[in-house]
């Protein structure tokens with residue numbers, strides 16, 4: 001008889017970022033902004049930008065290939081691929097299906113998941129359910145973005161914030177004393193208007209007029225998103241910590257969505273986690289949306305900061321508006 005619940009853990013990670021670096025000094029030449037404004041308001045110094053022929057699936061395939069290699073798995077053993085993205089290659093088909101084909105993951109189902117920048121945590125939570133129920137043994141979760149393609153490079157309110165990149169994680173069954181301890185998903189659709197791409201969907205199909213009015217680009221009310229973010233990140237972190245039966249003192253590493261250093265610092269303070277336990281890379285990559293948490297996690301694992309048995313929480317927020325949290329006892333696959 002199969003067990004009714006299994007523990008799911010991350011057994012391999014991979015990352016792909018474009019080569020091109022865009023610094024704040026470069027941006028100073030493009031819009032009315034300054035390195036000083038961007039650094040003090042956001043903590044960002046530089047970000048990566050995809051080339052003209054580089055789409056989300058290209059970054060996703062590279063990140064996923066590395067994650068599978070690090071997990072010691074062949075693409076054929078993947079049961080399900082979930083790509084969390086706000087910048088799919090096309091409206092249809094799903095980017096996940098393109099990734100499935102190019103990886104040669106012949107036995108995998110595949111779908112995209114849209115939950116703003118929170119998409120990676122939403123996807124981890126979905127993948128976790130498939131492993132916990134015993135339905136699948138191997139799920140590949142990818143956060144992949146080329147936000148540079150849907151940003152108005154003349155709008156200083158948004159163009160300084162985002163960067164491109166992808167992060168991938170393999171989920172497998174792990175021993176009972178390791179793996180995902182708690183997950184929490186949240187949304188407040190009433191705030192959807194604060195962060196959106198108005199045109200190109202069924203409400204406002206792309207037309208000459210929508211292009212002239214720049215409605216196919218990201219529009220954002222930064223102050224409202226900021227207000228939501230600090231509340232959601234703080235409360236989300238507290239919730240997953242307590243659902244996991246832990247206290248803030250038990251948390252070895254806090255991995256917040258990398259949107260803005262002020263949001264990260266405020267959330268950490270509210271939860272009572274010292275900044276030396278918070279992983280930050282927003283300075284080097286900007287806000288890579290669904291890729292930000294897996295890139296930060298990848299770097300910490302690669303640098304051997306994160307060790308087997310340590311407690312980690314990941315918390316994010318994004319368009320929707322959405323937020324999510326997840327607590328995990330780290331399993332280091334040998």
Ligand code: ACO
Nearest residue numbers: 033037041116117156157160222223225226259260318319
């Ligand atoms: N350079 C110079 N000045 C700027 C820039 C810029 N790049 N951008 C805005 N300003 C100006 C504004 O026009 C404003 O000028 P005004 O006072 O004359 O009107 C002034 O700076 C202050 O603007 P604020 O909005 O008050 O600046 P704030 O301190 O709130 O910082 C920011 C703005 C960085 C956008 C902040 O609100 C923020 O980080 N919000 C959250 C955004 C976010 O995380 N979005 C991603 C969500 S995740 C997803 O799903 C994609």
